[in-house]
Amino acid sequence: MKNLFLSAAIVLGGFTSFATTSPNVNTIVKTISIQDEYTEIKLEELPAPITEALKKAYPTALLSKAYKNAASQYKLDVTVGDKVGSLYANADGTWIQK
Structure with missing residues (x-):
């Protein structure tokens, strides 16, 4: 009889652990990308x-x-060896860090 009560308590105790799990919360993440308006120009x-x-x-x-924006800044798509990337420069040829 003790075994019956003990096993019933263990089974019922196991069910309560499922009831205490926290519900899944879905969060929505919005990503906003702000870019300078560059327009493509001829090389x-x-x-x-x-x-x-x-x-x-x-x-x-x-x-x-090559691209240009309203502030006369230039974006250059270049390939050096096997690497592809973008460089930014002012009209006088000074490089801009972005």
């Missing part, structure tokens, strides 16, 4: 100081695309 429209600075800093770089 020929790139100012000479920028192309000279690019040749000096990265002699083996291949320029694939």
Whole structure:
């Protein structure tokens, strides 16, 4: 008889652990991306100081695309070896850290 009460208490105690689990809470995360409005330009429209600075800093770089924003800042899509990335420069050829 003791065994019957003991086993019933263990079984009922096991059920209460399931009842105490916390419910799953779904959180919604919104990501807002703010970008400067760059418009694509022809590579020929790139100012000479920028192309000279690019040749000096990265002699083996291949320029694939160029962009310009309203503040006369330029974004350059370049490939150096097997690495692809973007560089930012002012119209006078000084590099911008972004």
